[in-house]
Amino acid sequence: xxxxxxxxxxxxxxTRRFLLDLLFARDGRTLTELESELAMTRFGVMxxxxxxxxxxxxxxxxxxxxxxxxxxxxxIRQIHDRWIDKYTEHRTAALLDLKRELEGESP
Amino acid sequence: xxxxxxxxxxxxRVYIKATPQAIWDAITRPEWTDKYGYQGxxxxxxxxxxxxxxxxxEQMRATGMPExxxxxxxxxxxxxxxxxxxxxxxxxxEPPTRLxxxxxxxxxxxxxxxxxxxxxxAPETASQTAGxxxxxxxxxxxxxxxxxxxxxxxxxxxx
Numbered sequence: 369x370x371x372x373x374x375x376x377x378x379x380x381x382x383t384r385r386f387l388l389d390l391l392f393a394r395d396g397r398t399l400t401e402l403e404s405e406l407a408m409t410r411f412g413v414m415x416x417x418x419x420x421x422x423x424x425x426x427x428x429x430x431x432x433x434x435x436x437x438x439x440x441x442x443x444i445r446q447i448h449d450r451w452i453d454k455y456t457e458h459r460t461a462a463l464l465d466l467k468r469e470l471e472g473e474s475p
Numbered sequence: 476x477x478x479x480x481x482x483x484x485x486x487x488r489v490y491i492k493a494t495p496q497a498i499w500d501a502i503t504r505p506e507w508t509d510k511y512g513y514q515g516x517x518x519x520x521x522x523x524x525x526x527x528x529x530x531x532x533e534q535m536r537a538t539g540m541p542e543x544x545x546x547x548x549x550x551x552x553x554x555x556x557x558x559x560x561x562x563x564x565x566x567x568x569e570p571p572t573r574l575x576x577x578x579x580x581x582x583x584x585x586x587x588x589x590x591x592x593x594x595x596x597a598p599e600t601a602s603q604t605a606g607x608x609x610x611x612x613x614x615x616x617x618x619x620x621x622x623x624x625x626x627x628x629x630x631x632x633x634x
Contacts, residue, residue: 396484427486429591438486441606445616446489449624 372450375443378423383408384416388425391439398434483601487590489619493626495578495586499555501622502576505530511625512618515544525549527560541565547574562592562600569597588622590615 378384383406390405391397403413417437420426427438491498501507505516514532519525529545536542547561548571556578561571573593580586592615594601606614613620624630 395486424488424490427488427589429484429486438484440486440488441616442487442489442619445613445620446623449620 372447374423375425375447378419378425379444381416381419384420387413387416387420388439391426391437395438396429396431396436398436402437483594483597485590485592485594485601485604485615487592487615487619488587489623490581490585490587491623491626492583492585494584495555495580497626498578498586498588498622499558501626502558503554507625511621513544513612519549519552521549521552521554521558523549523551525552527562547571564600564603567597567599567603569600570595572597572600588619590619 386406387402390402399410399413399417402417403410406413417426421428424440424443427440428435429438430436501511503517503519503521505518508517508529509515509532513535515535516530516532518528518530520527525548527545527547527549528543531540531542531544535544543565545562545564547563550559550561550573552558558576560574562574563569563571572595575589575591575593577589577591578586579589592601592604594604602608603611604614606612606616
């Protein structure tokens with residue numbers, strides 16, 4: 369089971385967000401391809417990919433002799449559904465209340 | 476060595492506190508598919524070569540969608556663990572794509588559902604399923620997040 373903590377932790381790093389952006393731009397890349405985009409050792413990139421995989425934000429899949437990395441957006445969507453929707457809904461409701469108050473009270 | 480791999484495959488995974496059978500039913504039975512994601516009613520003839528149709532919900536029909544929104548053929552059905560099928564949105568002029576559902580039982584009653592969508596030669600279909608088209612829903616990420624909510628809370632986002 370993936371908990372929100374793992375996802376937030378994985379997202380709380382610019383290199384890992386950059387890796388996700390790379391996969392968003394073009395999915396299904398090898399470690400070698402990802403590594404070529406970063407000024408970092410292969411080992412460093414692997415460590416970041418491991419954190420992303422633990423949060424299920426990256427899924428690997430074998431294709432022939434290669435191991436390809438895919439962006440899995442579902443955990444981010446769940447955070448959106450669980451948190452963002454909740455707060456934006458609240459804000460919308462608050463604005464609607466304000467509108468009612470401002471428009472409703474005619475002298 | 477620098478090999479540039481080009482792939483048009485999308486991979487999605489979600490963990491759901493439900494049995495593989497419950498997840499399988501939610502994917503293959505119309506009374507379930509109308510409760511999450513894009514809704515509508517699926518029809519599956521669950522054997523190799525069997526027909527697949529996804530019929531539009533009333534709401535979809537109201538926006539001018541055809542009666543059958545997606546069609547295809549079952550390639551492999553191994554309930555409740557694996558379903559392979561072709562998948563073609565009928566309103567797009569693109570070849571059928573290949574869709575694989577894999578359901579694995581994990582610990583503590585949590586199962587994983589992995590959706591692998593091979594979208595070679597079907598860029599518009601791929602944009603749809605990636606949720607990249609404005610006003611056309613969130614694609615697989617939204618569908619699977621919705622499915623999880625439905626199975627875990629019993630609450631439909633489209634009551």
